[in-house]
Amino acid sequence: MTALMDFLTVLTQPQLLLLVGLGTFAGVYVGAIPGLSVTMAVSILISFTFSWDVHPAIALMIGIYMGGVYGGSRTAILLNIPGAPSAIATALDGYPMAQRGEAGTAIGVTTVMSFIGGFIGIGVLALAAPFVSDFALKFQPRDYMLLAILGILLVGSLSQGSLVKGIFAGALGIAIGAVGRDPLTFAERFTFDLRLMEGGISFIAVMIGMFGVSEALLQLHHVDKDAVRQKITRIVPSLATVKKHLPLSLQTSSIGVVIGALPGTGGDIAALMAYDHAKRVTKNPEVPFGKGAMEGLVAPETANNAAVGGAFIPMMTLGIPGDAVTAIMIGALFIHGLNPGPMLMIDQPDMFWFIVGCLVAANFFMLLFGLTGIRLFTKIVEMPRSVLIPLIMLLSIVGAFAVNNSISDVYWMLGFGIFGYFMRHYGYPLGPVILGVILSRLLDDNWRRAIISEREDLGRFFEGVVTSPLSLVLFVAVILVFVSQTPVWRWGKSKLFKES
Amino acid sequence: MKRILFGAVAALALTAGFAAAEYPEKEIQGIIQWGAGGSTDTVMRSVTPHAEEILGGSVVMQNMTGAVGAIALNYVAEADADGYTLLMGAENPMLYKVMGLGDRDYGEFIPVSLLARGTPLLVANNDAPFDTYAEMIAYIKANPGEVRFGSTGPGGLPSVVTAMINAVEGELDVIAVPYDGDGPALTGLQGGAIDVMPAVLGAAIEAVRAGNMKALAVVDLTENDKLPGVQSVAAVSPGYATYLPWGPFFGVFVKKGTPDDVVAKLSAAYAEAAKNAEFIELMEGRGFTLMGISGAEADAFLSKWQQGTAWLLQDAGLTKASPEEFGIARPGQ
Numbered sequence: 001m002t003a004l005m006d007f008l009t010v011l012t013q014p015q016l017l018l019l020v021g022l023g024t025f026a027g028v029y030v031g032a033i034p035g036l037s038v039t040m041a042v043s044i045l046i047s048f049t050f051s052w053d054v055h056p057a058i059a060l061m062i063g064i065y066m067g068g069v070y071g072g073s074r075t076a077i078l079l080n081i082p083g084a085p086s087a088i089a090t091a092l093d094g095y096p097m098a099q100r101g102e103a104g105t106a107i108g109v110t111t112v113m114s115f116i117g118g119f120i121g122i123g124v125l126a127l128a129a130p131f132v133s134d135f136a137l138k139f140q141p142r143d144y145m146l147l148a149i150l151g152i153l154l155v156g157s158l159s160q161g162s163l164v165k166g167i168f169a170g171a172l173g174i175a176i177g178a179v180g181r182d183p184l185t186f187a188e189r190f191t192f193d194l195r196l197m198e199g200g201i202s203f204i205a206v207m208i209g210m211f212g213v214s215e216a217l218l219q220l221h222h223v224d225k226d227a228v229r230q231k232i233t234r235i236v237p238s239l240a241t242v243k244k245h246l247p248l249s250l251q252t253s254s255i256g257v258v259i260g261a262l263p264g265t266g267g268d269i270a271a272l273m274a275y276d277h278a279k280r281v282t283k284n285p286e287v288p289f290g291k292g293a294m295e296g297l298v299a300p301e302t303a304n305n306a307a308v309g310g311a312f313i314p315m316m317t318l319g320i321p322g323d324a325v326t327a328i329m330i331g332a333l334f335i336h337g338l339n340p341g342p343m344l345m346i347d348q349p350d351m352f353w354f355i356v357g358c359l360v361a362a363n364f365f366m367l368l369f370g371l372t373g374i375r376l377f378t379k380i381v382e383m384p385r386s387v388l389i390p391l392i393m394l395l396s397i398v399g400a401f402a403v404n405n406s407i408s409d410v411y412w413m414l415g416f417g418i419f420g421y422f423m424r425h426y427g428y429p430l431g432p433v434i435l436g437v438i439l440s441r442l443l444d445d446n447w448r449r450a451i452i453s454e455r456e457d458l459g460r461f462f463e464g465v466v467t468s469p470l471s472l473v474l475f476v477a478v479i480l481v482f483v484s485q486t487p488v489w490r491w492g493k494s495k496l497f498k499e500s
Numbered sequence: 501m502k503r504i505l506f507g508a509v510a511a512l513a514l515t516a517g518f519a520a521a522e523y524p525e526k527e528i529q530g531i532i533q534w535g536a537g538g539s540t541d542t543v544m545r546s547v548t549p550h551a552e553e554i555l556g557g558s559v560v561m562q563n564m565t566g567a568v569g570a571i572a573l574n575y576v577a578e579a580d581a582d583g584y585t586l587l588m589g590a591e592n593p594m595l596y597k598v599m600g601l602g603d604r605d606y607g608e609f610i611p612v613s614l615l616a617r618g619t620p621l622l623v624a625n626n627d628a629p630f631d632t633y634a635e636m637i638a639y640i641k642a643n644p645g646e647v648r649f650g651s652t653g654p655g656g657l658p659s660v661v662t663a664m665i666n667a668v669e670g671e672l673d674v675i676a677v678p679y680d681g682d683g684p685a686l687t688g689l690q691g692g693a694i695d696v697m698p699a700v701l702g703a704a705i706e707a708v709r710a711g712n713m714k715a716l717a718v719v720d721l722t723e724n725d726k727l728p729g730v731q732s733v734a735a736v737s738p739g740y741a742t743y744l745p746w747g748p749f750f751g752v753f754v755k756k757g758t759p760d761d762v763v764a765k766l767s768a769a770y771a772e773a774a775k776n777a778e779f780i781e782l783m784e785g786r787g788f789t790l791m792g793i794s795g796a797e798a799d800a801f802l803s804k805w806q807q808g809t810a811w812l813l814q815d816a817g818l819t820k821a822s823p824e825e826f827g828i829a830r831p832g833q
Contacts, residue, residue, distance in 0.1 A: 043536035047561055050549045137691040141677075181567045184678035186601060186653050195574065199566030263687050319706050320687050327537035327683075335546045337782065341706025405562060445680065453648055453677050453693065 006353035009055070010361050016059045020358055023063020024365035030064065031071025032083045034208045035399020038068035039324045046332050054336035054351075059358050061332065065325050066362035069267060069304055070114045070370060077106045077297075078381050079392060081212040085204070086267035086304040088434055089275035091211070092158070093289065093296030100292060101231045103378045108235040109294055110301045111370030112242060113249055117302030118363040120253035121260065121309020125316070126356050129345075132310070133317040136261045138470055141449035142461065144264060146474035148443035151269055151435065153478065156485045157276045158431035160290045163485075165428045173436020174443070176201055184445060196408050203437040204403045205413040210430045212396035213417020216389045218424060223385045230378040236371060241294070248278060248295060249302040256303030260310025266323035267304035267311075268438055274303030309359065316352050318342050523583060523762050524557030530752075531576050532561055533569035533589035538681070539618070539702065543750045544588040546782055547615060550773035555765070559586065568592050568655070570602045577604055581757035583766060586612065591748045594806040595655040598813065598828070600820030605806070609753035610763055611798035613770035616788040617749040618700035620661050620719035621727070623686070623708060628695045633717035634736050636696065637669055644673035650685035650697035651676040654818050657748055658685075660809055661698035661719055663816035664746070668739040689713055700748055701726065702786035720745055726787040743812060749791070749805070751798070767794040807831045 010016045030036045041064050049057035072087030077094030090110065097106040124132060139147075152170060159166020179190045180200025191197035252274035259270035278289075278299035285293040311322030319341035321327035333340040338351065345352050380388070400413035420430055454460040465471045483489050530548060534540040541563060548559050564572040569592050579585040587609060596602040622633060628647075630636040640647050651658040658676075666672055674696075679685035682699045689697045690712055697704075698719065705726060708715045715730045721744050723732050734740040752770055754763060773779065774792040783790055793801060808831050810823040823830075 039536065043541075043563065046536075046545050047549065050545070137687070140691065140693050141688070181601075183680035184653055186568060186599065186655070199571045264684065314687075318687075318690070318712065320690075321537065321683070324536070327535075329537075331537040331542045331545070334542050334786075335782070337778070337785075339706055339785065342710030342712050343706055346710075404564065445678075449677050449679070449688075449693070453675060455645060455675060 003349065003353050006350040007357040007360075009350075009354050010059060010357040016056060016358075017361060019056050019059040020063040020361045021365045023060040023065075024067035024362050025063075025369050027064040027067020027069075028071040028074070028366070028369055031068035032074040033395060033399060034075060034081050034083050034212055035204060035396075035402045037084060037204070037403075038065055039328065040402070041068065042325055042328045042332075046328065046335065049332075050335065054333070054338065055354065057332060057336060058329070058355065061329060062355065062358040063362045063365065066118065066305075066308060066359065066366055067369070069308055070111070070118075070301075070366050072304075073110045073114070073297075073301055074107070074377065077110065078103055078377065079212075079388075080215045081392065081396075082207065084268075085207060085434065085438060086271045086307075087300070088207070088211075088268070088431060089158075089271045089300035090297060092275065092431065093291070093293050096290070096292035097297075098230075098378075098381055099228055101228050102292070103230050103381055104235050104374050105237070106292075106297060107374050107377065108371065109237050109241070110297050111367060112237055113245070113298045113301045114305040114370070115363060115367045116242075116246075116249050117253045117256055117305035118308060118359075118366065120250070120302070121257050121306035122356060122359045122363065123309070124257045124306075125309040125312050125359070129313045129317050132257070132261050133314045133320075135258075136263065136314055137318070139262055139264075140464075140468070140471070141446040141453065142464055143468075143471050143474055144262075144442060144446040145450055146465075146471060146478055147262075147265065148439045148446065149478050150474065150481060151273065151439045152443065153481045153485070154272055154276045154435060155432045157279045157289075158272070158435060159429040161427055161429070166432045169423065169428050169430065170432035170436040173433040173438075174440045175436075176206060176433070177203065177437040177440020178444065183441070184448060201412055202400075202403050202409050203434070205400045205409040206416045206437055207434050208396050208400050209413040209416030209418075210420035210423075210433060212392055212399070213414060214420035214424055214430070216392040216396070217417065217421040219385050219389050219392075223389065225385070227382050227384060227388075230382055235374050245295065245298045248281065249298055251281070252277060252299040252303045253306040256306030257310040257313075259303070260307025261313040261322055263314050263320050263322055264442065267307035269442075270307045270310075271300035271304040272435060272438075274299040312355065312359070315340070316355065317345060319344065523765055524555055526557075526584065528555075528557060528559045528584050528586060529579075530559045530561040530586045530588050531572045532563045533565070533572040533587070533592070534563065535565045536563050538683075539700065540588065540590045540750055543615060543783070543788075544752075547770065547773050547776075547779050548588075550776045550779060551766075551769040554769040554772050561588070568596075568601055568653070570596060570604075573602070573604055576753070577608055577755060579755065581755040583754055583758045583762035585755070586766070587753040587755075588750075589753065590750055591805065591809075592655065594802065595809060595813070597826045598810045598819040598821055598823050599655040601655070606751075606753060606802055608756055610756055610758060611794055611802065612752040612754055612763065612766045613774065613794050614749055614751040614791050614798045614801060615770070615774055616783050616790050616792075617747045618702055618788050619724055619745075619747050620657055620698050621701040621704055621708075621724075621730075622661070622696060622698050622716040622719060622733075623689065623704045623713045624696045624716050625689050625692055625694070626712070626714055627692065628714070630716070631714060633731060633733055636716055637665075637672070640672045640674060645675065647696060648675045648677050648694040650682075650689060650694040650699075651678050652681060652685060653678055655813065657682070657700060658698040659818060660746070660812060663812050663818060664719070664740070664743050665733075666816060667743070667812065668733075668737050686713070702788055705787055720747075724787060743808065746805075746808065747789075749801075770794075804831070 072084035073090045076082040076087040076091035080095040155170040256270045278295045282295045314320040315326040330340045576587040721734045
């Protein structure tokens, strides 16, 4: 009963509710601008809300978090520039839809699906947090490594056209991710003794360049053509559409919750894995993937919003952050005199239920702000290219600078932008590059942790893989996904089908 | 030419005369060496608002991570020495030279305030086959090459504590599994990926209280009142007295050459801020020892810390270059 009261705190106090709403609204825009990240916004808020009570401070932060994760999809759909790494997969099918004049529909579906995903994440947090966090703790370095390999195999679904070009792009991404001082031994890698390279290459800068600047350069080809006129017929998707995609959204939400709950992986990987999952299970999409399939929006958007609830699971039960944003929130709780840790749920269950309440409120606000103002947003795509292109360039530069307040990030961004333009020009997909950068350290660090733990003995390493049920499942999944992409499998499958 | 000259004279007059009286006359930038949500970040973000009030100006804090904090250090070292760029950091830069991570350390800075220091704690996975420090040493000696220690790279707290254990107990054959921070390593510990982790008390205390991991010993001369009943390593092996007390610390720094009155004003503000009751409660709750020192006292602390730690790592064979090369004297010489 007290739990219910704590849960309702946010709904009964207009001031708190207003803060959640304000946060969500701000979050949608912070998330939509590439380079302005939720992580950054929340860390600024720590200082800003220092003198406040803990409740309003947390309410505002949660609003920003929820809104921000959703906001990344806006620019992905409208401009092909993901506002955050977790919206990369959204751009793959969202942008083609906008190009067909269906930006309104795409945003509508994205909003409703983010709402559903968000709820599933919150639901799991509220009902099963201890179980999920126990499961997340079971992941050993070798399991993270296998998960990263599974992730690398997504190159197959992210590269439209040539697989070889996709593999090249993915390998390039892994190399970019390895630049800088190695965080485990502090040895310099690919730095050429330049101080500029010591800190590594900010992957947000790579992402903004490759998607933003290259898009602007590509659009220069048809600067004199008229922009696509948007037909705003139906924004809120019909019940039938939602029902049709419900099974898929449940599956991809589960992917989101689990990946989000793992300390060390977050919404970006979850969204990409969900996209791949959708591609596998959807037998006959109305429109092919990569050309504007609705399933290609449903999967990543449910997953990245479900990952929000997921990220709170280890934070609330163990005091371990599920991602960068929850890490900052732990700091915020600490500053406000709470002791974030495994005892928090026992000593102060009210805080847990208050956070769940805020998440629920933020999710509703997200739906509200998501479905209003779409008309205005879609006008962005209808802008003449002579206005749009400079605007994209400006946004990209500001965004890249904002990541670390460093001008060298802007240079990296511009360099990768030009490079990305040529890659696209010659048919190299950009998705795998970002995938490679994201997974580079996950793969590398955990492989080294795993093999060092086994005294650098490969035999013992594989013994570990085979004897641990979790590792075995992941290992088998890796093998299956790999084999299913080879010609042998397709040949075998076609033979089987003929015989039956 | 005339105008430039006038400008220069005016600027000189300003810096010499009025600026000091009016400091701060613009926003002060606070560069935090470590990421948002980490220990350094939390400490700085909770003390600075109080200092802002006393200073009557605003300090805009920004996290600048990378290269074990060297990026932030270089940024402040390359900014003007006018007191408008503060470095908010931890102990790591004192080891940059010997670890081959850079050619600068806090020697190029003036300590505005050394706020607090932490106490290291040895924690173990609940299923580890030992419950105390003495049992752990015995187990490692009986089972060489089996126990996995978490580490955070050369020069990090775990590497220093491990070097200390080796110096006192003789070389122990353990596996050091590297993590990028004590947070991820403690997560790994709870999941059984590593068996033992030397971590700062504040980072592990909540999990110990909840029974999610067990505390083996406090790496200090005496027991810690935050964890009654957990023995100190010095109680088991008196040899530790040579190296202890030792611990990571947090401090606010400005570049050398900053006008004295500006440093004095900043030092006074941070010293006063560190006396804030909320801040004290926060720090003590996490087991940090408040220091609040500046000036010559802080310089002495820094050089003693550097000598002890650098030579410990040198003797353990973990350094890239001998402390001698940088004029870091062996303690007691």
